[in-house]
Amino acid sequence: MSIPTDIPLLPNHLAGRWQTGSGPGTTLLDPVLGTPLVRVDNRGLDLAEGFSFARDTGGAALRAMSYGQRAAMLGAIVKVLQANRDAYYDIATRNCGTVTKDSAVDIDGGIFTLGYYAKQGEALGEARALLDGDRIRMGKDPVFQTQHVFSPTRGVALFINAFNFPSWGLWEKAAPALLSGVPVIVKPATATAWLTQRMVADVIEAGVVPAGALSVICGSSVGLMDQLQPFDVVSFTGSAETARIIRSHPAVAQRSVRCNIEADSLNSALLDPAATEDSEAFKLLVSEVVREMTVKSGQKCTAIRRIFVPRALYQATAQAIGAKLAKCSVGNPRHENVRMGSLVSREQYDNVIAGLTHLKTEADVLFDGNSTELLDADRAVAACVAPVLLGTQDPVAAKVLHEVEVFGPVATLMPYDNEAQAYALIRRGEGSLVASVYSEDPAFMARAALELADSHGRVHVISPDVAASQTGHGNVMPMSLHGGPGRAGGGEELGGLRAMGFYHRRSAIQASTAALDALVAVAPWRT
Numbered sequence: 001m002s003i004p005t006d007i008p009l010l011p012n013h014l015a016g017r018w019q020t021g022s023g024p025g026t027t028l029l030d031p032v033l034g035t036p037l038v039r040v041d042n043r044g045l046d047l048a049e050g051f052s053f054a055r056d057t058g059g060a061a062l063r064a065m066s067y068g069q070r071a072a073m074l075g076a077i078v079k080v081l082q083a084n085r086d087a088y089y090d091i092a093t094r095n096c097g098t099v100t101k102d103s104a105v106d107i108d109g110g111i112f113t114l115g116y117y118a119k120q121g122e123a124l125g126e127a128r129a130l131l132d133g134d135r136i137r138m139g140k141d142p143v144f145q146t147q148h149v150f151s152p153t154r155g156v157a158l159f160i161n162a163f164n165f166p167s168w169g170l171w172e173k174a175a176p177a178l179l180s181g182v183p184v185i186v187k188p189a190t191a192t193a194w195l196t197q198r199m200v201a202d203v204i205e206a207g208v209v210p211a212g213a214l215s216v217i218c219g220s221s222v223g224l225m226d227q228l229q230p231f232d233v234v235s236f237t238g239s240a241e242t243a244r245i246i247r248s249h250p251a252v253a254q255r256s257v258r259c260n261i262e263a264d265s266l267n268s269a270l271l272d273p274a275a276t277e278d279s280e281a282f283k284l285l286v287s288e289v290v291r292e293m294t295v296k297s298g299q300k301c302t303a304i305r306r307i308f309v310p311r312a313l314y315q316a317t318a319q320a321i322g323a324k325l326a327k328c329s330v331g332n333p334r335h336e337n338v339r340m341g342s343l344v345s346r347e348q349y350d351n352v353i354a355g356l357t358h359l360k361t362e363a364d365v366l367f368d369g370n371s372t373e374l375l376d377a378d379r380a381v382a383a384c385v386a387p388v389l390l391g392t393q394d395p396v397a398a399k400v401l402h403e404v405e406v407f408g409p410v411a412t413l414m415p416y417d418n419e420a421q422a423y424a425l426i427r428r429g430e431g432s433l434v435a436s437v438y439s440e441d442p443a444f445m446a447r448a449a450l451e452l453a454d455s456h457g458r459v460h461v462i463s464p465d466v467a468a469s470q471t472g473h474g475n476v477m478p479m480s481l482h483g484g485p486g487r488a489g490g491g492e493e494l495g496g497l498r499a500m501g502f503y504h505r506r507s508a509i510q511a512s513t514a515a516l517d518a519l520v521a522v523a524p525w526r527t
């Protein structure tokens with residue numbers, strides 16, 4: 001194969017220096033125009049050297065800082081990223097095919113999350129470890145007690161990320177890791193690696209993180225997991241299929257490397273059984289479903305995939321959602337009238353089309369925007385898919401609809417006959433990231449929240465009084481937990497300072513009162 005030397009090859013940052021791979025690499029494409037942009041490659045890199053450098057040099061430098069100093073470092077990263085925002089938006093348009101407001105979810109969402117952790121971390125001040133709860137007596141004599149402490153792990157944090165959030169996906173993980181004092185090695189998904197690489201490059205060039213604290217490896221994932229040692233952690237975001245490979249890797253299965261998995265999810269929206277067609281709850285559900293289907297072309301792990309409404313409102317819901325979706329113009333994100341851009345690649349386009357075919361074996365098409373012309377884009381080239389609303393009158397008999405996640409602007413409407421059935425149908429997703437509930441009845445909202453809490457990482461409960469201030473079904477806020485049980489991967493991220501737990505080890509220190517008093521002097525902050 002000839003090496004396409006005219007297409008720039010992005011360097012990797014590993015072992016404290018920029019290194020280019022020795023292979024031809026993979027070419028990243030503009031998903032709307034089909035044109036080549038940059039290449040990524042990591043062939044020939046000495047991974048063992050890079051992981052050791054991060055672990056030993058980066059880790060030591062970070063652990064020499066207090067939490068407060070590392071929080072200030074996050075603040076400095078925020079400033080670097082803010083100064084380069086225009087370049088990030090340009091890369092997102094070209095490589096992710098997103099309109100400006102969808103690029104913002106990724107770019108500004110990532111910067112906001114970093115800023116949040118910078119602020120939260122300030123409060124930890126000069127502490128070097130964190131106390132977990134109070135001292136506990138272990139016998140009659142109070143002189144010998146136990147104190148649980150959290151101390152930063154002396155390993156690296158390897159992030160293997162998904163293609164849909166090249167910015168937010170990096171920073172939502174890196175913020176709590178770096179604040180904890182753990183060096184980061186990120187391997188972005190190949191299709192959209194450019195934005196991650198550019199952001200890391202800007203931070204490195206600005207000199208605001210110690211050598212070895214932040215590394216980026218673009219391209220193949222081969223050999224990365226083999227580098228992991230017992231005190232390292234790996235945080236994976238992506239498909240359930242790859243998650244299985246990560247989980248069964250000897251690093252995790254045999255060396256007990258701590259592993260966090262964020263996988264796919266069939267998130268739900270639930271309308272109150274007492275809602276009517278002209279109720280506020282109905283309108284709120286319809287607006288949110290349309291937003292979720294169209295933001296980032298539905299390429300959000302948290303997007304609403306299944307919509308549950310009382311049977312009497314099935315037709316009205318289909319019409320209301322369809323009417324709003326009909327106004328969504330799809331095409332080239334550079335065109336001012338385009339509201340929804342493309343999927344990230346032609347490969348994802350094929351996956352979505354195949355997924356739709358699969359869902360249609362159990363569902364009817366209630367709305368399909370794909371008969372309308374694309375704006376300023378060639379349907380044969382652009383990875384553009386218009387929104388599709390599917391529906392079934394028999395969600396109990398359906399199987400595929402509760403199992404297959406189509407990662408695009410696609411959702412399925414399902415009627416329920418009673419409240420208990422609605423909860424049972426939602427749980428057929430076998431564990432999801434988020435469910436949203438739309439109601440005007442506080443008693444129903446509380447009941448639904450508790451019914452759904454154990455099978456969801458987050459329950460987003462919406463009533464008219466929070467319509468203007470609510471943060472959105474699919475928006476992951478740093479102060480709230482992100483993750484979900486079962487098929488969603490079983491992981492936990494964010495949730496404020498809770499996220500730091502993954503990057504710390506909890507130990508019980510059993511000692512005298514005097515020794516524990518001395519410990520408090522270096523670890524004054526209690527979780």
Ligand code: NAP
Pocket residue numbers: 160161162163164165187188189190191219220221237238239240241242243245246261262263264265300301405407433483488489
């Ligand atoms: P994917 O194909 O599983 O890829 C995810 C990452 O894993 C990529 O960086 C990929 O690298 C890497 N990878 C592939 N094979 C690997 C292997 N054998 N060992 C180690 N790493 C490997 O997933 P995706 O298609 O990028 O992402 C879409 C999925 O992610 C959706 O299902 C979505 O629901 C899920 N997602 C979940 C969340 C969440 O927070 N729960 C967030 C976003 C997305 P290459 O790109 O180089 O192949």
